[in-house]
Amino acid sequence: MAERPTEMDDFLCEPRMARIATVKSNGTVHVVPVVYIFNTEDGSFFVSTGSNSLTVRNLRKNPSITICVDDDEHPFRAVIVEGEPEISEPLGTDHEGLKRLIDHFYRPGMWAEWEKSPSAEKNRVRLILKPRSWKWWNQRLETKGCVRIG
Numbered sequence: 001m002a003e004r005p006t007e008m009d010d011f012l013c014e015p016r017m018a019r020i021a022t023v024k025s026n027g028t029v030h031v032v033p034v035v036y037i038f039n040t041e042d043g044s045f046f047v048s049t050g051s052n053s054l055t056v057r058n059l060r061k062n063p064s065i066t067i068c069v070d071d072d073e074h075p076f077r078a079v080i081v082e083g084e085p086e087i088s089e090p091l092g093t094d095h096e097g098l099k100r101l102i103d104h105f106y107r108p109g110m111w112a113e114w115e116k117s118p119s120a121e122k123n124r125v126r127l128i129l130k131p132r133s134w135k136w137w138n139q140r141l142e143t144k145g146c147v148r149i150g
Helices: 009-013 054-061 095-105
Strands: 017-023 029-035 037-039 044-050 065-070 077-083 124-129 133-138 143-148
Touching: 009 037, 009 077, 017 044, 017 054, 029 044, 029 054, 029 095, 037 095, 044 054, 044 095, 054 124, 065 124, 095 124
Parallel strands: none
Antiparallel strands: 017 029, 017 065, 037 044, 044 124, 065 077, 077 133, 133 143
16 A cells, blocks of 8 residues: 655645635535645644535535645645545534644734634534545655555
C-alpha cells in the first residue's frame, strides 16, 4: 500500500485558503473557499463549516470531497486531495475548533474580534479528511507526484 506524500507538509501547514468541492444534487460542482488546519501526524485536513451549509448537505448525499490548496506566486505549488470526510454531529458554535482555525489562519489574538461576528454564532460541524488520493507539484523544487492510498 502506498504511503501518503510528505514533501508538501510545510506548504500545507502555512496559513492558506483552500477550495473544497462537493457535488450538488443536480450533478454540478459546488466549490467554496475555506480555511483549514493540516495535521502532519496523520495527513488529515480539519475544516469547520455550518451544519446546514450546502457543503454539508451535499456531503450527506454524496460523501466525496476534493480539497485544493495552491498559491498564486510563480513558481507555483499545489496539492489536490480527494476522499470522504468524517462529518461530526452538530457542535453548536464550536468556538474551540473555530478559534484554532482563526488563530492559525489570521493571527493569534484575532479571535477576540472574530468571536463577535455573525459567523461565530452558526451551528457548526467539523470535517476531517484523511485523503485517499493525492496529487501535488512544486515548481520551486521541480517535484510532482500522484499517489492513491488504500
